[in-house]
Amino acid sequence: MPLIRHGAAAGDSFVTVADGEPLPAGGAIVSLGRFKSERAALLARNAPLGVRLASAQPPQELGEDVHRLSVIVYEFPVFRDGRPFSWARMLRTRLGYTGELRATGHFLYDQIAFLVRTGFDAFETNIPPRDFARALREITDVYQPSADGRSAISKLRTG
Amino acid sequence: MYRYDEFDAKFVRERVAQFRYQVERRLAGELTEDEFKPLRLMNGLYLQLHAYMLRIAIPYGTLSARQLRKLAHIARKYDKGYGHFTTRQNLQFNWIRLVDVPDLLAELAEVEMHCLQTSGNCIRNVTADHFAGAAADEIEDPRPLAEIIRQWSTLHPEFTYLPRKFKIAVGGAAHDRAALKFHDMAVEIVRNEAGETGYRVHAGGGMGRTPHVGHVVGEFVARADILAFLEAVMRVYNQSGRRDNIYKARIKILVAALGADEMKAQIAREFDEIKKAGTLAVPQAELDRIAAYFAPPAFEDLPDDEPTSLDPTFANWLRQNVSPHRKPGYAIATISLKPIGGVPGDAGHGQMDAVAGLMDEFGLAEIRVSHEQNLVLPHVRKKDLPAIYKKLKALQLATPNAGLITDIIACPGLDYCDLANARSIPVAQDLARRFADLSRQHDIGELKIKISGCINACGHHHAGHIGILGVDKKGVEYYQLQLGGSGAEDASIGDIMGPGFPAGEIGGAVERVIDAYLELREGNERFLDTYRRVGMEPFKNVAYGEQMYAAH
Numbered sequence: 001m002p003l004i005r006h007g008a009a010a011g012d013s014f015v016t017v018a019d020g021e022p023l024p025a026g027g028a029i030v031s032l033g034r035f036k037s038e039r040a041a042l043l044a045r046n047a048p049l050g051v052r053l054a055s056a057q058p059p060q061e062l063g064e065d066v067h068r069l070s071v072i073v074y075e076f077p078v079f080r081d082g083r084p085f086s087w088a089r090m091l092r093t094r095l096g097y098t099g100e101l102r103a104t105g106h107f108l109y110d111q112i113a114f115l116v117r118t119g120f121d122a123f124e125t126n127i128p129p130r131d132f133a134r135a136l137r138e139i140t141d142v143y144q145p146s147a148d149g150r151s152a153i154s155k156l157r158t159g
Numbered sequence: 160m161y162r163y164d165e166f167d168a169k170f171v172r173e174r175v176a177q178f179r180y181q182v183e184r185r186l187a188g189e190l191t192e193d194e195f196k197p198l199r200l201m202n203g204l205y206l207q208l209h210a211y212m213l214r215i216a217i218p219y220g221t222l223s224a225r226q227l228r229k230l231a232h233i234a235r236k237y238d239k240g241y242g243h244f245t246t247r248q249n250l251q252f253n254w255i256r257l258v259d260v261p262d263l264l265a266e267l268a269e270v271e272m273h274c275l276q277t278s279g280n281c282i283r284n285v286t287a288d289h290f291a292g293a294a295a296d297e298i299e300d301p302r303p304l305a306e307i308i309r310q311w312s313t314l315h316p317e318f319t320y321l322p323r324k325f326k327i328a329v330g331g332a333a334h335d336r337a338a339l340k341f342h343d344m345a346v347e348i349v350r351n352e353a354g355e356t357g358y359r360v361h362a363g364g365g366m367g368r369t370p371h372v373g374h375v376v377g378e379f380v381a382r383a384d385i386l387a388f389l390e391a392v393m394r395v396y397n398q399s400g401r402r403d404n405i406y407k408a409r410i411k412i413l414v415a416a417l418g419a420d421e422m423k424a425q426i427a428r429e430f431d432e433i434k435k436a437g438t439l440a441v442p443q444a445e446l447d448r449i450a451a452y453f454a455p456p457a458f459e460d461l462p463d464d465e466p467t468s469l470d471p472t473f474a475n476w477l478r479q480n481v482s483p484h485r486k487p488g489y490a491i492a493t494i495s496l497k498p499i500g501g502v503p504g505d506a507g508h509g510q511m512d513a514v515a516g517l518m519d520e521f522g523l524a525e526i527r528v529s530h531e532q533n534l535v536l537p538h539v540r541k542k543d544l545p546a547i548y549k550k551l552k553a554l555q556l557a558t559p560n561a562g563l564i565t566d567i568i569a570c571p572g573l574d575y576c577d578l579a580n581a582r583s584i585p586v587a588q589d590l591a592r593r594f595a596d597l598s599r600q601h602d603i604g605e606l607k608i609k610i611s612g613c614i615n616a617c618g619h620h621h622a623g624h625i626g627i628l629g630v631d632k633k634g635v636e637y638y639q640l641q642l643g644g645s646g647a648e649d650a651s652i653g654d655i656m657g658p659g660f661p662a663g664e665i666g667g668a669v670e671r672v673i674d675a676y677l678e679l680r681e682g683n684e685r686f687l688d689t690y691r692r693v694g695m696e697p698f699k700n701v702a703y704g705e706q707m708y709a710a711h
Contacts, residue, residue, distance in 0.1 A: 081402060082319065083402075110198055111320070114314075114316035114317075114320075139177065139314065144316075144439075154442060156166065
């Protein structure tokens with residue numbers, strides 16, 4: 001699946017590894033279950049690590065380890081499942097996560113702006129980068145703060 | 160009333176363009192109906208039995224004459240000449256073509272209107288007391304806060320794909336005219352012992368197939384913290400609300416499952432975290448800017464004399480449809496959209512245009528849509544009432560039945576709605592004709608009949624003094640009777656009487672219930688009071704009639 005990172009097509013140096021499969025030499029993304037059961041060994045590897053969470057799994061499951069991860073992936077089982085929007089915002093604004101936050105699974109063109117606003121910065125998607133950029137241009141100003149640091153219209157009005 | 164500045168105007172224009180692109184992709188086959196559905200719903204567009212239905216947002220029910228004229232124009236140009244005012248203070252058009260919707264939205268944007276979030280699993284259009292800013296019993300006009308909530312919730316990136324729809328209402332008076340306790344969340348403006356104004360927040364109310372009266376989750380939230388508090392409620396719901404079963408996905412089910420105390424504790428924890436970050440406080444200058452839009456008109460000092468008219472029917476209208484205003488010499492006038500035998504909440508384009516003309520003529524800057532599906536003129540000079548009545552009468556808009564038994568709430572039902580199991584409108588029409596005699600209506604007194612054509616309860620049947628629910632029994636329409644509901648400050652859920660009545664029997668059953676009430680009541684008890692005192696039994700004993708009772 002093509003990857004868009006920070007709005008542009010990007011190569012993916014991470015391999016998503018199924019539970020029980022051997023790990024590659026480089027960056028690997030594992031499930032939360034595998035991370036929990038092989039935590040020490042995974043963190044001791046001399047390679048970047050990512051964890052893939054299901055929409056029902058809060059980021060607090062990772063505890064302080066969020067700061068040792070290079071990638072956190074949230075999977076949308078279906079675009080209607082809006083929980084990852086909250087998890088992303090928590091990761092960015094409360095848990096202080098600064099690594100890559102990647103969306104995968106079923107999400108729509110029309111959700112890109114919401115995903116970016118809540119803190120996602122990487123996307124496994126077939127949406128072409130040109131359309132991706134268009135989605136972010138559709139609405140100029142926003143009515144509420146989120147995780148993207150943009151000022152709400154209420155603040156813009158009062159300078 | 161609120162006016163768009165350049166930010167709001169640009170936003171709505173861009174939102175129209177965004178939806179135009181969504182429609183283009185749908186028509187080109189790039190979006191499946193499953194993918195297009197939530198996008199069109201977030202713009203108020205439903206696919207109904209016969210056509211698309213478009214639900215236009217009327218935030219907190221407030222309209223200008225210019226906006227009302229535009230709605231009349233849209234009814235003529237894009238629909239069959241009429242619209243339907245809903246129990247959420249919105250307006251629905253029932254005969255819309257998909258290809259027309261982007262142009263229609265562009266026309267709405269010209270008068271600072273939209274269809275944003277009138278459907279879908281998002282925070283819906285915010286409703287408020289329809290007497291806001293005018294009622295004698297008001298602490299504070301709830302609309303500035305409603306407008307702040309409207310803006311905050313508009314395209315909220317975190318809360319646009321919630322487990323289910325989310326309805327917020329705001330009230331600021333002793334008497335609850337906004338059905339606060341039946342909302343997913345409601346804000347009640349209250350005053351504490353020190354005389355300070357703050358917000359009591361309710362959550363977990365709702366109707367549908369499992370009705371719940373809301374719980375207080377915030378006793379006294381300070382002004383500056385209100386959005387932080389609302390965001391805390393939303394986050395707890397978005398994270399923990401059920402997504403596996405559409406019928407168990409509303410916040411009321413979450414509150415019931417967790418228990419109100421645990422819900423309250425989770426909200427409180429989240430609220431503390433949000434407050435620490437401190438990004439949600441609305442600047443005072445912005446609060447002041449918005450509040451200024453809702454400043455009352457410059458009232459004149461007028462004598463507070465009761466108006467009189469040579470028309471003997473005026474007194475009936477004055478008695479029933481005119482309510483006390485906080486300013487002497489002024490009154491609140493309710494325009495009933497419940498003519499006997501009519502469709503509750505429907506208004507024709509000619510009526511809308513004429514009411515807009517009347518507003519201009521009498522210097523009335525705004526009109527309200529009530530959740531009871533009527534219109535309200537909030538600031539009328541008492542001396543103008545006879546002339547206004549005369550005009551309304553000529554428009555067939557002067558039915559003197561506000562709050563009486565023929566002031567019936569009804570959803571569109573199976574005549575229009577894809578979800579309905581039974582028709583609502585013919586039942587409302589039959590009941591209105593049975594009780595058309597005005598002296599009989601006066602004798603019965605305050606009585607709220609609410610009719611829903613299916614379990615989704617758009618007609619608020621759970622909150623009716625008498626509620627009627629249409630059900631489908633093997634392809635035949637039946638109607639269940641509920642007694643004892645209330646959507647006011649004494650909120651309660653009606654009790655189901657028993658087996659449903661066939662379409663031909665429900666009207667007679669209601670009449671027998673009313674006759675029993677007139678026998679049983681003590682003093683000036685309302686039907687609701689009598690029911691609460693005597694319970695279901697005496698009503699059930701008569702409702703089914705001898706023949707029907709034998710059949711069961």
